[in-house]
Amino acid sequence: MKCELYEELFTGWINKELSPEESGALERHIAGCANCREELQGLQQMWDAMGQIETPEPSANMGVKFYAMLDTYKESVKEQRSLWADIKYQVSRIWEWQPRWPMAYNLAMVVILVGAGYLFFGKSKSDDQDKQLKALSSQVHELKQTMMLALLENPSASERIRGVSYTSEIKHADKQVIDALLATLNNDPNVNVRLSTLDALTHLTGYPEVREGLIKSIVEQDSPLMQLAIADVMLKLQEKRSVKSFKELLKQKGLDNGVRDKIKQTITQLI
């Protein structure tokens, strides 16, 4: 059992690392222990034999490769650093050689030019757009007018009503349209068409010929519905010139009693 304690010393022995005291102790032990002596001899032989195994030399290639690697590495490190330093240097230089006032002046000029350019081109652009838009809308306007006039000639009452309703979308009615509407108001066989025509004309009362036409139309209407509607419109417009026409209407025979009362009321309100 004691022998195991010497195992550590064995290594030191063959390694030649033992202190004089340690080697002395081991020598004393192996002098009396054949087993350990044999073992130690065997190990020593082994150890010495291992010394015969030579370690090959690395090829010259290894050194070449190493220095190539070192150079590449140094380059990469330098590049990183120099790039950064370069940027810094350039930035600092800008302020050195470029006095600030001229630079500010330059900057101001750029801003002004850009602003002017924007205004100039922006404006002309919107002008162009306006022109185009106007041309387009006038075209649409004309188209609607033509369609309305055509529709008023249509034999179908509902088509004629549709034609009349287009006039509410026409902002600037010309004489042709007004004449057509007044003709429809007085002559259309269908009450509904005449009613919608009246409705359309009330939107155009800004035109004096429309007002005059409406006043003239009072005596032309034979339908109680139309007579009542016109009375309402006149009341709304506070058109005193219509009183004369209404009085004429009252003279007509076979006038509906309801209408008669309504017209009398209207006359009194207008006066």
Added chain:
Amino acid sequence: MLKVKAGDLDRMGMLFERYNRQLYGFLFHMTYQRELSEDMVQQVFYKMLKYRHTFTGTGEYIHWMYSIARNVLKDHWRKNKQQVQHEGVEAAETMAGGLVPDEQFEKKQAKAELHRAMEKLSESQREILALSRFQELKCQEIAEILGMTEGTVKVRIHRAMQELKSIYVKMER
């Protein structure tokens, strides 16, 4: 190495000149492949450059070098689990041609056998013998590299030697 860490990369060339044989020898005894060992030396030096900031300077430079080399070896073994080819033995055997005198031939034969016995050791046993016998490091240094106590190193060397001897004896029979 501390100068390398501070940015004087040319110093690495000095370290290479001083230690490349030692490192190569260690790696050769661990792999028995010349080219592979050379590649690994390259890898170790590259890692020392790349991770130079991790060198604290508290321990010896070569301990740090060995620990990096051991990591490189570990990586290699993990990636190449297949049987490693040992060219060292074959080279030793072909060198033992018929023209050499008998005595020398026997010596060569014995050496080749010992070589083969070394290969049969476990990696850790081969490592500790490589460090102690071939790198001729002191037990205390090995203890630092492997992170063991000196006593453990001594016992491990002893066990590895015993194992090597028994393998060798079996081969001779």
